[in-house]
Amino acid sequence: xxxxxxRPVASLRLNPKFGAVNVLLALGWRNLWRxxxxxxxxxxxxxFSVWMLVFSWSMNxxxxxxxxxxxxxxxxxxxxxxxxxxxxxxxxDHLINDVSGLVEDASNLPEVEGVAVRAQSTALLSAGExxxxxxxxxxxxxxxxxxxxxxxxxxxxxxxxxxxxxxLGVRLARxxxxxIGDEVVMLGTALKGGVxxxxxxxxxxxxTGQAEMDRTLAQMTLDDFRAGWQLGADQAHALVLLxxxxxxxxxxxxxxxxxxxxxxxxTELMPxxxxxxxxxxxxxGLFFVLIAVIVVFSVIxxxxxxxFERTRELGMLRALxxxxxxxxxxxxxxxxxxxxxxTSLGLALTGILLALLSVNGLPxxxxxxxxxxxxxxxxxxxxxxxxxxxxxxVVSMLIGTQLAVLLPAWRVRRMLPVEALRKED
Amino acid sequence: xxxxxxxxxxxRNILRHRRRNAMLLAAIVVAxxxxxxxxxxxxxxxxxxxxxxxxxxxxxxxxxxxxxxxxPGIERSFYVAGDWRPDVSSGLLEGWAARIRIPAVIMSExxxxxxxxxxxxxxxxxxxxxxxxxxxxxxLADENDKRIFVGQALVDQLDTKVGRRLVIITQGADGRxxxxxxxxxxxxxxxxxxxxxxFVFTGRAALQKMLDTREVTEVSIRLTNDGAGSSVRxxxxxxxxxxxxxxxxxxEPQIAAMFVFADxxxxxxxxxxxxxxxxxLVNSLITAVMERVKEFGMLRAVGMRxxxxxxxxxxxxxxxxxxxxxxxLVVGWLLCQWMSExxxxxxxxxGVEMVGMRSVVVPRLYGADMMLVAGLSLVLGIVASLYPAxxxxxxxxxxxxxx
Numbered sequence: 001x002x003x004x005x006x007r008p009v010a011s012l013r014l015n016p017k018f019g020a021v022n023v024l025l026a027l028g029w030r031n032l033w034r035x036x037x038x039x040x041x042x043x044x045x046x047x048f049s050v051w052m053l054v055f056s057w058s059m060n061x062x063x064x065x066x067x068x069x070x071x072x073x074x075x076x077x078x079x080x081x082x083x084x085x086x087x088x089x090x091x092x093d094h095l096i097n098d099v100s101g102l103v104e105d106a107s108n109l110p111e112v113e114g115v116a117v118r119a120q121s122t123a124l125l126s127a128g129e130x131x132x133x134x135x136x137x138x139x140x141x142x143x144x145x146x147x148x149x150x151x152x153x154x155x156x157x158x159x160x161x162x163x164x165x166x167x168l169g170v171r172l173a174r175x176x177x178x179x180i181g182d183e184v185v186m187l188g189t190a191l192k193g194g195v196x197x198x199x200x201x202x203x204x205x206x207x208t209g210q211a212e213m214d215r216t217l218a219q220m221t222l223d224d225f226r227a228g229w230q231l232g233a234d235q236a237h238a239l240v241l242l243x244x245x246x247x248x249x250x251x252x253x254x255x256x257x258x259x260x261x262x263x264x265x266x267t268e269l270m271p272x273x274x275x276x277x278x279x280x281x282x283x284x285g286l287f288f289v290l291i292a293v294i295v296v297f298s299v300i301x302x303x304x305x306x307x308f309e310r311t312r313e314l315g316m317l318r319a320l321x322x323x324x325x326x327x328x329x330x331x332x333x334x335x336x337x338x339x340x341x342x343t344s345l346g347l348a349l350t351g352i353l354l355a356l357l358s359v360n361g362l363p364x365x366x367x368x369x370x371x372x373x374x375x376x377x378x379x380x381x382x383x384x385x386x387x388x389x390x391x392x393x394v395v396s397m398l399i400g401t402q403l404a405v406l407l408p409a410w411r412v413r414r415m416l417p418v419e420a421l422r423k424e425d
Numbered sequence: 426x427x428x429x430x431x432x433x434x435x436x437r438n439i440l441r442h443r444r445r446n447a448m449l450l451a452a453i454v455v456a457x458x459x460x461x462x463x464x465x466x467x468x469x470x471x472x473x474x475x476x477x478x479x480x481x482x483x484x485x486x487x488x489x490x491x492x493x494x495x496x497p498g499i500e501r502s503f504y505v506a507g508d509w510r511p512d513v514s515s516g517l518l519e520g521w522a523a524r525i526r527i528p529a530v531i532m533s534e535x536x537x538x539x540x541x542x543x544x545x546x547x548x549x550x551x552x553x554x555x556x557x558x559x560x561x562x563x564x565l566a567d568e569n570d571k572r573i574f575v576g577q578a579l580v581d582q583l584d585t586k587v588g589r590r591l592v593i594i595t596q597g598a599d600g601r602x603x604x605x606x607x608x609x610x611x612x613x614x615x616x617x618x619x620x621x622x623x624f625v626f627t628g629r630a631a632l633q634k635m636l637d638t639r640e641v642t643e644v645s646i647r648l649t650n651d652g653a654g655s656s657v658r659x660x661x662x663x664x665x666x667x668x669x670x671x672x673x674x675x676x677e678p679q680i681a682a683m684f685v686f687a688d689x690x691x692x693x694x695x696x697x698x699x700x701x702x703x704x705x706l707v708n709s710l711i712t713a714v715m716e717r718v719k720e721f722g723m724l725r726a727v728g729m730r731x732x733x734x735x736x737x738x739x740x741x742x743x744x745x746x747x748x749x750x751x752x753x754l755v756v757g758w759l760l761c762q763w764m765s766e767x768x769x770x771x772x773x774x775x776g777v778e779m780v781g782m783r784s785v786v787v788p789r790l791y792g793a794d795m796m797l798v799a800g801l802s803l804v805l806g807i808v809a810s811l812y813p814a815x816x817x818x819x820x821x822x823x824x825x826x827x828x
Contacts, residue, residue: 038708045704052697091535122537124530129600130498133530133539174496175528188537216539275773287694290459291701297452298705304445305712 028333032341035306039338042302046342046401047349049291050393054350056284057389059362062382064277068246068266070378074149074208076269077116077240078249081106084262086237087269092121092229093191096261099236105257106241111248114147116140116240119225121196123188125218127176134172134216136186136198138225138236141165147242150206150219156180157204160221166200169217170207178202186218190230198228288393292400299338299404303331307408314412315420324413331405331412339401343394354383431733435740438713449709450749453802456702457753460798462760464691465788466768471687472789475651478673478680480554481620482526482543484645485654487676488661489669493642499527499598502640503668511646512664513657519647520552525632526642529595531625533583540579540625542595544568544632544641552647554615555626562587562611570628572610576621580612587612593625598638605635695798699805706806710742710813721817722825731818738814739807746806750799757795761788 032039072078081102083094096102099117106115120137141160145151151159157180160167166184168176178184182202190196200220208214226233243252253265267274307314314327361380439446479485493501505523525544530537546568550556555574565574573591585591590606597603607627615621633639644665648657654672661670674681714721721734767787 037711041704041708041711045701045708048701048704052701122539124532124537124594129602130596131530131594131602132528133537177496189535279770279773287459287463287697290455290463291698293455294452294698294701294705297448297455298702298708301445301448301452301705301709304448305709308442308445 024329024333025337028330029337031306031330031334032337035309038302038305039341042299043338043342043345045295045298046339046397047346049288049295050343050346050397051350051353052291053284053288053393054347054386054389055353055383057281057386058350058354058383059357059381060277060280060284061384061386064273065246065384066378066382067273070149071270071273072242072246072266073147074153075213075240076266078243078246078266079241079253080264080269081239081241081257081261082237082264083260087264090237092189095119095231095235095237096239097232097235098258099234099239102239102258102261106239109252109255111243111245111252112241113244114143114242116143116148116242117222117236118238118240119222119229119231119236120238121188121229123186123196123218125172125176126185126187127178127182130176132172132175134169134186134218136188136218136220136225138222138229139219140222150208153206153208154204155207157202159204160219161203163221163224164200165203165221165224167204167206167219168202169214170205171211171215172218173202173205175215180204184218186228188229190228192230194230196229198224200224288396292396295397296400296404299335299401300407302338303335303405303408304411306334307331307412311415311420311423314415315417315423318415318417319421324415327412328405328409331409332402335401335405336398339398343397346393347390354385357381357383428736431737431740435737435744438717438741439744442713445709445712446745449705449745450752452702452705453746453749454753454756456698457750457798457802458756458760460695460698461754461757461790461795462764462788463694464794464798465757465761465790466786467687467690467694468789468791468794469767469786471684473786474680474684474687475673478677479647482524482553482624482645483673483676484522484552484647485651486646486648486658486661486670486672488644488646488665489671490642491667491669494669497526497528497642498596499525499636499638499640499642500596500600502598502638502642503665504640505644511657512660513646513648513653517648517650517653517657519649520549521644521646522546522549522552523629523641523644525629525636525638525640527595527636529593529625531579531583532592532594533585533589536583538579538582538622541623542593542632543624543626544629545626546629552645554620555613558613558615560611560613562609564611565626565628568628568630570610571607571631572627573607574611574613574626575609576624577612577614578621579625580609582622585609595636597636598640603635691794691797695801699802703805703809706742706745706809707812710738710810711816713741714738714813714817718820718825721820722822725820725822726826734817734820735814738817739810742806742810742813743803746803750802753802754795754799758790761790764788 068078081096083096085091086094103115103117106112116139118137118139120135123134123136125132125134125136139160141151141162145159154167155170157167168178168184173179176184180202183199184202186196186198186200188196198220206214206217206219208217220228222236225231226235241252243249249265249267253263255263257263317327318324361382363380488503490501490503502525511518511521522545525542527542529540529542531540531542532538545555545565547555547565547570548567560574563572565572573593575591580586583591587609590608592604592606594602594604613621629641646657646661648654658670658672674684725731725734765787767785769785771784
């Protein structure tokens with residue numbers, strides 16, 4: 001068991017400048033391998049907790065990213081340019097003017113993948129004797145078709161093409177009792193309190209899987225909307241921007257836009273999503289703390305066993321004049337190596353698993369499909385490596401293992417050399 | 426060798442290394458206590474999910490006319506005799522309500538919204554969130570009340586207030602549209618703006634008069650115990666023949682799916698916690714065996730059977746685990762008592778609402794869950810001791826004693 005110790009430490013080619021430190025480091029590393037099984041078991045505990053945090057956090061990151069992407073691509077975009085008060089009070093007269101200028105600005109940004117201009121209002125939709133409230137949205141079909149997944153959600157008929165076309169959510173169409181070709185009359189409040197009206201023929205039916213949208217959504221062309229709701233040719237409620245990469249959101253939202261408008265990043269458009277993730281993370285964080293505590297106890301235990309087994313040796317070192325503080329340093333270095341071993345093991349395991357999953361994705365069971373649609377999750381989950389979790393895991397394990405040494409070290413310092421030497425194996 | 430003797434041997438061996446085993450015990454206590462505590466929150470969350478599903482006008486069981494769920498409207502309604510009562514023993518029945526619930530359009534001078542117009546008998550609504558919602562103004566007086574009771578979020582959207590009039594358009598029993606003005610009696614504050622935007626309440630009899638009908642569109646029943654559902658359902662099916670009778674799990678499939686997922690989450694947490702613990706446990710047990718190589722050699726030499734060696738190691742592990750589990754459960758219970766006011770999640774309010782929780786989660790500790798944690802931990806304790814036990818059996822008496 002002690003073979004490693006028989007090799008002279010000095011035979012390692014060490015930088016003479018840091019000789020003393022190197023010898024200590026080498027000694028700690030060798031001490032670790034006097035009982036390989038114990039070292040592996042303790043390191044596995046550390047590896048397990050690192051894996052649990054980094055892996056779950058990375059999976060969450062991936063899922064969260066996919067949810068944002070799905071929501072952005074479906075309808076919301078990454079950034080919306082709105083009237084400054086529109087978000088808190090979506091009143092009809094909180095409009096943006098000079099839309100075409102903004103579209104030009106936005107289209108020239110390298111981060112932007114697509115733009116869409118929208119105007120919307122709640123309205124009363126009627127077909128025959130039936131009437132329902134709905135959210136009528138005027139869109140530019142050419143713009144939407146470029147990036148929005150909405151056109152692909154058509155389950156019957158086709159998406160908007162030109163003037164006179166109307167697309168309805170599936171529940172709304174069923175409630176109104178209309179199908180393709182039927183006419184729907186919309187009544188609402190136009191600008192300055194006038195009556196807004198439009199009568200259009202249904203050309204397509206949408207199913208998004210989100211009950212609220214399917215029950216209320218009606219889309220028509222922006223020109224039809226502007227005509228019906230008496231908007232000017234350059235007025236709208238939102239300019240929706242889809243970005244190539246989600247991480248550019250803050251930069252694009254933060255750049256100076258025209259006067260009288262404000263850029264809203266998706267974090268403001270769907271604050272519930274941000275909060276849900278924070279909530280999930282705090283749960284995982286709490287869990288990691290508990291696991292870290294368990295692992296620290298097991299590291300304390302390991303060092304208790306180590307000093308118990310080395311009582312005689314430690315007594316000898318004390319008798320030869322080594323101070324308690326020096327022996328404590330040895331234990332700290334050993335704990336450091338143990339932690340490095342454990343965290344590397346954990347990160348390697350996490351890396352391999354994540355690499356496999358990022359190729360194939362984690363398929364979700366069929367039974368959860370409905371839930372996934374509601375939370376806008378994709379069918380397969382892909383991880384996104386979390387450097388933040390890596391730092392948290394590694395640093396907390398380093399601190400935890402160093403703290404774990406304190407109790408055994410205190411025992412070593414109290415040890416009386418004579419008694420320790422007298423102890424039988 | 427008798428079991429009692431093995432027991433004494435194991436106990437003494439544990440006490441030989443008090444500090445080391447105390448550390449191990451502490452780790453077990455943290456794991457078991459932590460799992461118990463986390464489980465109680467998952468259960469609290471689960472209960473919240475069901476309560477909010479049942480509260481939001483669903484009830485445990487609901488009766489509809491066929492086709493109403495796909496195409497809600499007053500034409501898909503049914504008649505409930507004035508003297509009808511659910512034939513359920515009063516211990517099981519918490520309450521019931523017959524309602525009209527139809528889509529409608531509501532308009533203020535400024536805005537138009539689509540809502541669900543619900544005609545209720547306020548005296549029956551103790552079973553839904555309406556019964557204990559905070560409100561400003563007045564609640565509906567009785568089923569003849571012609572005023573409306575509106576959610577705060579909707580009032581904000583419509584830019585109106587208590588005492589003002591709103592116009593409601595909906596379809597009558599004859600298929601023609603009805604349009605009438607309603608005065609706002611009061612504004613309710615439900616937990617979560619989803620409900621506040623969706624439901625507008627008025628008196629049931631008043632609404633029936635407006636729609637020219639004597640019928641209702643739903644009967645909702647709330648039980649004191651979810652488990653009694655199936656017998657009540659068959660009773661309802663036989664009375665309301667030709668109608669649909671559904672439980673909350675069918676009516677709120679998303680919540681039911683989350684509900685089931687929470688059951689799985691409990692096992693996942695347990696597995697992770699114990700995964701972290703098992704390394705330390707095996708580590709200690711192996712050391713305990715390897716330290717005693719000589720002793721085991723001696724015991725074998727004087728005739729101890731290999732089986733007894735295994736039993737001894739397993740007993741050692743089980744004793745440690747049992748005391749850890751007992752203490753851990755106590756710690757978990759104490760933590761739950763300490764948090765009995767509930768954990769305030771209101772800083773994440775809308776995220777919490779998105780997953781169907783309330784902003785304060787109250788931990789709920791169930792005996793069955795504690796038994797489960799205890800049982801699985803003991804199984805784990807035995808499984809973890811198998812490798813060390815096998816190591817102990819492998820010790821050859823002669824070699825061991827020569828060391």
